[in-house]
Amino acid sequence: MRLLVGGASVRGPAHQQEGTPNQDALCISGIRGGWCLAVADGLGSRSLSHIGSQKAVQLFRQLSRQQQEISHDAVGLALRNAWLAHFGDRYRAHETTLLWAKLDASGRGVVGQVGDGLMLVRSQGVFRVLTSRRGGFCNQTATLAQANSQDCYSAEIDLSRSGDGVLLMTDGISDDLIPEQLEPFFDAIYQRRLRCSKRRMRQWLTRELNGWSTPRHGDDKSIVGIFRTD
Numbered sequence: 001m002r003l004l005v006g007g008a009s010v011r012g013p014a015h016q017q018e019g020t021p022n023q024d025a026l027c028i029s030g031i032r033g034g035w036c037l038a039v040a041d042g043l044g045s046r047s048l049s050h051i052g053s054q055k056a057v058q059l060f061r062q063l064s065r066q067q068q069e070i071s072h073d074a075v076g077l078a079l080r081n082a083w084l085a086h087f088g089d090r091y092r093a094h095e096t097t098l099l100w101a102k103l104d105a106s107g108r109g110v111v112g113q114v115g116d117g118l119m120l121v122r123s124q125g126v127f128r129v130l131t132s133r134r135g136g137f138c139n140q141t142a143t144l145a146q147a148n149s150q151d152c153y154s155a156e157i158d159l160s161r162s163g164d165g166v167l168l169m170t171d172g173i174s175d176d177l178i179p180e181q182l183e184p185f186f187d188a189i190y191q192r193r194l195r196c197s198k199r200r201m202r203q204w205l206t207r208e209l210n211g212w213s214t215p216r217h218g219d220d221k222s223i224v225g226i227f228r229t230d
Contacts, residue, residue, distance in 0.1 A: 007224030008205035014218035024222040025053035033105035036064035037224040041170040042096045052094025072110035076152025095143040099168040107159030114147045118174030120167040123157040165227035172219030
């Protein structure tokens with residue numbers, strides 16, 4: 001059994017024209033035989049949100065590497081507390097959303113989300129769009145700083161079969177995907193990862209995201225994934 005990971009993040013054309021930084025951030029990191037992955041999307045209305053998103057994924061990596069176990073439904077609040085402790089009274093300028101996944105070497109683990117973006121999972125052979133349970137937030141984005149138990153969605157998963165996996169993406173991608181095409185999109189990313197090394201997968205994703213030709217093309221775009229293959 002192998003777990004294959006991959007991901008990429010690109011600055012949107014609007015930010016390239018304005019000379020502003022990519023407000024998305026991502027991490028893909030090995031942890032004791034398993035993996036942790038995250039994507040964050042800093043709020044465009046916040047002047048330092050690119051720093052806030054970077055810190056969010058860094059804190060998730062740190063939390064994932066800690067020896068003590070933490071229940072899946074407590075991860076979001078633990079991240080919020082650590083993020084607010086870092087920025088203190090300056091947090092409003094740094095606000096961000098966050099999606100995350102942490103899996104052990106056997107493919108068991110947790111996923112979670114605060115704010116917008118999209119989380120696709122195939123666990124034990126069953127494909128699910130986990131973000132769909134957050135439909136009430138379609139016109140309002142929760143942020144990591146605002147997160148409470150209702151704002152933090154989390155779930156336990158088990159990548160027990162070949163083709164199982166997790167895809168996390170920011171809304172620069174997710175807002176343009178057709179609901180009926182989400183599972184084919186998941187499968188296309190999985191099949192490409194099977195044929196590519198991690199480096200070539202990043203290169204391919206970067207080309208695809210830079211060539212994104214949809215109404216939300218101006219946004220920053222980030223995606224990370226992990227898949228099981230036997």
